[in-house]
Amino acid sequence: MSYYPYTDRFEVHRSIPEHSVPRDEVMATLRQIAAEEDGSWETGQVSGSYYCGDHEHYEHMTGVFGLFAHVNALQRDVCPSATKFSGEIIAMTLDMLGGAAIDDSTPGGIVTSGGTGSILHALIAYRDHARQTRGITTPNVIKPETAHAAFDKGGHLFGIDVRRVPVDPDTATVRPEVVADAIDENTVAIIGSACNYGYGTVDPIPELGQVALSHGVGLHVDGCLGGFILPWGRELGYDIPPFDFSVPGVTSISADTHKYGYGFKGSSVVLFRDQAVRNAQYFYLTDWSGGKYCSPGIDGSTSNGLLAATWASLLDYGKDGYRNVARGIFSTAFAMQDAVRSHPELRIIGSPTFCFSFTSDEFDIYHVNDFMKLRGWRFNGQQYPNAIHMAVTGPQTQPGVAERFASDLDEAVAYANERRGESAGSAAIYGGVAGGMTNEADDFIRMMMADIMDHQLAVPPLEG
Numbered sequence: 497m498s499y500y501p502y503t504d505r506f507e508v509h510r511s512i513p514e515h516s517v518p519r520d521e522v523m524a525t526l527r528q529i530a531a532e533e534d535g536s537w538e539t540g541q542v543s544g545s546y547y548c549g550d551h552e553h554y555e556h557m558t559g560v561f562g563l564f565a566h567v568n569a570l571q572r573d574v575c576p577s578a579t580k581f582s583g584e585i586i587a588m589t590l591d592m593l594g595g596a597a598i599d600d601s602t603p604g605g606i607v608t609s610g611g612t613g614s615i616l617h618a619l620i621a622y623r624d625h626a627r628q629t630r631g632i633t634t635p636n637v638i639k640p641e642t643a644h645a646a647f648d649k650g651g652h653l654f655g656i657d658v659r660r661v662p663v664d665p666d667t668a669t670v671r672p673e674v675v676a677d678a679i680d681e682n683t684v685a686i687i688g689s690a691c692n693y694g695y696g697t698v699d700p701i702p703e704l705g706q707v708a709l710s711h712g713v714g715l716h717v718d719g720c721l722g723g724f725i726l727p728w729g730r731e732l733g734y735d736i737p738p739f740d741f742s743v744p745g746v747t748s749i750s751a752d753t754h755k756y757g758y759g760f761k762g763s764s765v766v767l768f769r770d771q772a773v774r775n776a777q778y779f780y781l782t783d784w785s786g787g788k789y790c791s792p793g794i795d796g797s798t799s800n801g802l803l804a805a806t807w808a809s810l811l812d813y814g815k816d817g818y819r820n821v822a823r824g825i826f827s828t829a830f831a832m833q834d835a836v837r838s839h840p841e842l843r844i845i846g847s848p849t850f851c852f853s854f855t856s857d858e859f860d861i862y863h864v865n866d867f868m869k870l871r872g873w874r875f876n877g878q879q880y881p882n883a884i885h886m887a888v889t890g891p892q893t894q895p896g897v898a899e900r901f902a903s904d905l906d907e908a909v910a911y912a913n914e915r916r917g918e919s920a921g922s923a924a925i926y927g928g929v930a931g932g933m934t935n936e937a938d939d940f941i942r943m944m945m946a947d948i949m950d951h952q953l954a955v956p957p958l959e960g
């Protein structure tokens with residue numbers, strides 16, 4: 497597989513063309529590229545990423561996006577629609593996530609650019625609120641090791657000490673007493689996931705809520721992945737532990753509209769039980785020669801088109817639409833898990849639902865990945881232990897996909913059994929699977945990033 501497949505096929509632009517390129521020419525090129533790239537996930541064999549897969553829904557959102565794409569959501573006097581869209585996105589998400597149970601404060605939220613954006617905003621809010629109300633200048637947060645890397649990124653960006661605590665290897669969830677032990681006088685928040693990215697398991701949020709309340713710290717629930725699907729799973733009767741604002745002690749929740757909310761990429765919601773925590777991170781520069789500046793979050797100008805399209809996505813599905821899609825996703829995920837469990841050599845980690853991960857105590861699980869890759873499957877690789885992960889989405893619910901997974905897996909396990917004791921070719925890389933599984937893998941990641949970024953700049957000339 498090449499990261500640069502277009503170099504030989506399409507003109508590479510290293511400077512702005514002297515004259516306008518005809519629009520039909522541009523569209524012909526882009527249609528070809530888009531169709532080829534869509535072909536990779538339309539089979540239903542790619543984990544996560546393409547949550548919806550419904551081209552009619554995409555077309556509808558594209559129409560909505562087009563009406564507002566050029567509008568700057570920062571300038572609310574000329575686009576009050578941005579306030580309508582974001583306010584209603586926040587209200588609808590809050591309603592879905594137990595907002596009605598909040599009776600001790602006024603809740604609020606921010607629409608952000610994605611899961612990472614929501615997590616970053618929560619972290620700044622806790623940091624700044626604790627500075628203002630508790631005088632904390634060296635803040636820390638406690639995260640189960642399984643909570644998303646975006647928390648560590650936030651710590652890196654904002655000078656917050658992100659303390660990782662281990663999870664129970666049997667359940668792949670954190671033990672509340674382990675979190676409680678890690679709290680000190682500078683802890684501003686603890687974190688739980690519903691569910692975590694790696695294993696799809698839900699931390700014990702009610703118990704973490706009690707820990708948060710008894711220590712006077714915040715509890716952020718990362719529902720970036722699960723926030724827009726677990727509520728429907730609960731309604732459908734699946735065994736999903738409580739994780740939303742109906743749980744005492746939960747002070748903020750992130751939930752990605754651009755995942756199971758089926759919006760376009762670039763949108764997510766972070767909700768706060770108390771607006772005061774959200775407001776703590778507002779930015780003001782009132783003595784600037786450019787005018788009095790204020791912004792509610794990290795971004796400056798953004799496209800109102802994304803807000804409009806996200807809003808339209810929630811309306812397009814409606815609760816019954818979300819429930820119906822969730823029904824297919826949960827039943828497909830459980831059928832796939834049954835296929836995994838039918839092999840004694842494989843072990844599912846913890847008790848997941850729509851997103852699951854499996855490993856093997858008998859052979860290197862990456863042999864299974866190597867084989868499945870040849871059959872067109874693209875999983876995400878994990879480490880400690882080596883495991884492969886599948887987030888089931890709309891495209892997997894197509895007829896025949898779960899069956900294809902089961903039959904390809906039978907062959908993959910036979911392939912891996914023949915290679916016991918040998919190490920496999922692929923390894924754990926977030927969002928893709930490649931490389932080798934030792935310390936060289938760390939160097940490989942750095943090399944890969946440098947290589948892609950250098951080509952992105954298109955200087956020096958691209959190679960094939």
Ligand SMILES: Cc1ncc(COP(=O)(O)O)c(C=O)c1O
Pocket residue numbers: 610611612613644646689691692693718719720721722752
């Ligand atoms: C649980 C969880 N949190 C946060 C994120 C980060 O989201 P994003 O990639 O949209 O920034 C992800 C992404 O998959 C996730 O699964």
